[in-house]
Amino acid sequence: MTQPTRRQLANAIRFLAADAVETAKSGHPGMPMGMADIAEVLWNDFLRYSPADPKWFNRDRFILSNGHGSMLQYALLHLTGYDLPIEELKHFRQLHSKTAGHPERSETPGVETTTGPLGQGFANAVGFALAEKLLAQRYNRDGHAIVDHRTFVFMGDGCLMEGVSHEAASLAGTWGLGKLVCFWDNNHISIDGNTDGWFTDNTPERFEAYGWHVIRDIDGHNPDAIKAAIEQALSEEGKPTLICCRTIIGFGAPTKAGKESSHGAALGKEELEGARKALDWPYGPFEIPQAIYDGWNHVAAGKHDQAQWQQGFEAYEKAFPSEAAELMRRYHGELPADFLAQADAFIAKAQADGQTIASRKASQLTIEAFAPLLPEIVGGSADLAHSNLTLWKASKSVATTDPNANYVYYGVREFGMTAIANGLALHGGFIPFDATFLVFSDYARNGVRMSALIPAHAIHVYTHDSIGLGEDGPTHQPVEHLASLRYIPNNDVWRPCDAVESAVSWKAAITRNDGPSCLVFSRQNLPHQPRSDEQVKQIERGGYVLADAEGGTPDVILIGTGSEVGLAVEAKKQLDAAGLKTRVVSMPSTDVFDRQDSAYRESVLPNAVRKRVAVEAGVTGFWRKYVGLDGDVVGIDTFGASAPAEVLYKHFAITTDHVVAAAKAL
Numbered sequence: 001m002t003q004p005t006r007r008q009l010a011n012a013i014r015f016l017a018a019d020a021v022e023t024a025k026s027g028h029p030g031m032p033m034g035m036a037d038i039a040e041v042l043w044n045d046f047l048r049y050s051p052a053d054p055k056w057f058n059r060d061r062f063i064l065s066n067g068h069g070s071m072l073q074y075a076l077l078h079l080t081g082y083d084l085p086i087e088e089l090k091h092f093r094q095l096h097s098k099t100a101g102h103p104e105r106s107e108t109p110g111v112e113t114t115t116g117p118l119g120q121g122f123a124n125a126v127g128f129a130l131a132e133k134l135l136a137q138r139y140n141r142d143g144h145a146i147v148d149h150r151t152f153v154f155m156g157d158g159c160l161m162e163g164v165s166h167e168a169a170s171l172a173g174t175w176g177l178g179k180l181v182c183f184w185d186n187n188h189i190s191i192d193g194n195t196d197g198w199f200t201d202n203t204p205e206r207f208e209a210y211g212w213h214v215i216r217d218i219d220g221h222n223p224d225a226i227k228a229a230i231e232q233a234l235s236e237e238g239k240p241t242l243i244c245c246r247t248i249i250g251f252g253a254p255t256k257a258g259k260e261s262s263h264g265a266a267l268g269k270e271e272l273e274g275a276r277k278a279l280d281w282p283y284g285p286f287e288i289p290q291a292i293y294d295g296w297n298h299v300a301a302g303k304h305d306q307a308q309w310q311q312g313f314e315a316y317e318k319a320f321p322s323e324a325a326e327l328m329r330r331y332h333g334e335l336p337a338d339f340l341a342q343a344d345a346f347i348a349k350a351q352a353d354g355q356t357i358a359s360r361k362a363s364q365l366t367i368e369a370f371a372p373l374l375p376e377i378v379g380g381s382a383d384l385a386h387s388n389l390t391l392w393k394a395s396k397s398v399a400t401t402d403p404n405a406n407y408v409y410y411g412v413r414e415f416g417m418t419a420i421a422n423g424l425a426l427h428g429g430f431i432p433f434d435a436t437f438l439v440f441s442d443y444a445r446n447g448v449r450m451s452a453l454i455p456a457h458a459i460h461v462y463t464h465d466s467i468g469l470g471e472d473g474p475t476h477q478p479v480e481h482l483a484s485l486r487y488i489p490n491n492d493v494w495r496p497c498d499a500v501e502s503a504v505s506w507k508a509a510i511t512r513n514d515g516p517s518c519l520v521f522s523r524q525n526l527p528h529q530p531r532s533d534e535q536v537k538q539i540e541r542g543g544y545v546l547a548d549a550e551g552g553t554p555d556v557i558l559i560g561t562g563s564e565v566g567l568a569v570e571a572k573k574q575l576d577a578a579g580l581k582t583r584v585v586s587m588p589s590t591d592v593f594d595r596q597d598s599a600y601r602e603s604v605l606p607n608a609v610r611k612r613v614a615v616e617a618g619v620t621g622f623w624r625k626y627v628g629l630d631g632d633v634v635g636i637d638t639f640g641a642s643a644p645a646e647v648l649y650k651h652f653a654i655t656t657d658h659v660v661a662a663a664k665a666l
Helices: 006-024 030-044 065-080 088-089 122-141 157-161 163-175 205-211 223-235 268-276 290-296 301-320 321-331 339-353 360-375 412-429 437-453 481-486 499-511 533-541 564-577 589-594 598-604 622-627 645-649 656-665
Strands: 061-064 153-154 180-186 213-219 241-246 376-380 407-409 432-437 459-463 492-494 517-520 544-547 557-560 580-588 612-616 632-636
Touching: 006 030, 006 065, 006 088, 006 268, 006 290, 030 065, 030 153, 030 180, 030 223, 030 339, 061 065, 061 122, 065 088, 065 153, 065 290, 065 407, 122 153, 122 163, 122 180, 122 321, 122 412, 153 157, 157 163, 157 180, 163 205, 163 321, 163 412, 180 223, 180 321, 205 241, 213 223, 223 241, 301 321, 339 360, 339 499, 339 533, 339 612, 360 376, 360 459, 360 499, 376 412, 412 432, 412 437, 432 437, 437 459, 437 481, 437 517, 481 492, 481 517, 481 622, 492 499, 492 589, 499 533, 533 544, 533 589, 544 564, 544 622, 557 564, 557 622, 557 656, 564 580, 564 612, 564 656, 612 622, 612 656, 632 656
Parallel strands: 061 153, 153 180, 180 241, 213 241, 376 407, 376 432, 432 459, 459 517, 492 517, 557 580, 557 612, 612 632
Antiparallel strands: 544 580
């Protein structure tokens, strides 16, 4: 073969994708076949990346928001020289392969974020682009543009129908993310058929209204038109760009091109052979001529680009050594050397001070102490900053060009907020936190799930954690939410009982680098609990003995979290007086407690003590794993009501007296 044409290079993507889907008898061939020409121009002419070092700091980020077309990305990674051999493509969608049904960051080198839930990859990308903007503002100097990369996104009609894309697009325009370029695969097809019956938005005008630069009516199968559109996008520095590409789903398939039948199922042997003839591809399944491999291979070019950047970084490092060291520390996810010591000193002081305050206020005090130590902290709230108490003295809006910008005013966009925070975390260089009321974690739930699944080091702050918020009533009173969040695998949920546990929960969330944490705080004041130094250390283990029985093995164990720990401590006094030896266990994080060794868990909750009462202002079923069928749970299995907090606790029978009665009844 002579020098391959652009169409031949693109066809390599098409047939690797179609052959992999055919072999698996499962997958989505239509999108890769439809977007192959766009991908070829972007990856060969514009994208900066290094297959030899997928984590190169200044690479461009490529995100496949329409993640069902994962074989497009796998084909690109394989062809350009990433560590993704052809055997992995042959095992598409098979157990333990690096080519899962949707792109997974933890499985495949070169995948920036796990995508599949439509719209979220796009929202993650807004976080990636925001991260680049903030790092550039802080670290770049005249003549030293060491942070200078773009975020490119592929997305389909489905992504743009999802509400999260509206939330994220609005913010991207507001922030003027000029290094964000998105390709809309406008093929007019989704699973149910032609989208004319359910997607008639004027998408270009909508994005222009959001403040985007919009390039309309690009033929997604014309390389010259695609190249010109990308060049135009790169010339726009003040706005994100949407390139509207008209494509044919399943391009080349003789009877299924342009139809929903090519979307989510193998083409079939006859159709695939017809596509080979139609596109003049005389090669067998997974057969790629060496000339086409040579035309795609980007290893040498990537190393060259990375070496050039490294040379510039070394010059920057000589001129600005402290800034260079801080940037690399942040990017590699390392905390400052003195952070843990300073955090522990703050926790010890909180124990000594013994403040009775709302845990949301304790959270704010902790942020005020920790954020100045951690320039990587970037916070935000969904229009509830003054209720969530997430602002601190040094907060500066990311909508500015301030080099120390560190706070995001998300507006009422809980889902978009969470997905953008995931993007900030995945980009590197940031530990983001977002915030809203606990009840509105429902809006953000799939974003939280993705935090845990990817995983992303994001911190989700939720306040107003129970019926204790009072008069706003059942619409704002979370009941099932704590249990729901705890059931998400790899998601650490903390519900601290006072200022000390609040500070420890923040430390745990910051130091955890293998997944997210949900920090759940109260609106109402919580009493300080006395502790020894050893007990303060044990908070980090998720559950510990806060107040023990005197005179040997306890007769009954009371388990509490958050605002209900105070009830358990008061109940212990009455039970002790009645001759029942009582232990109180504070369990701010069941997830963390469950990871402790069996000996420690036995020391806190001995198997021999079957008389146990858990108390939490939420649904009771979750606690059965700790109290067993022999125990009892004091909680609430209905929705709340509108009344002052103290009235509600009595009305729903979550009081000291009810805890005492439950223990005695055992």
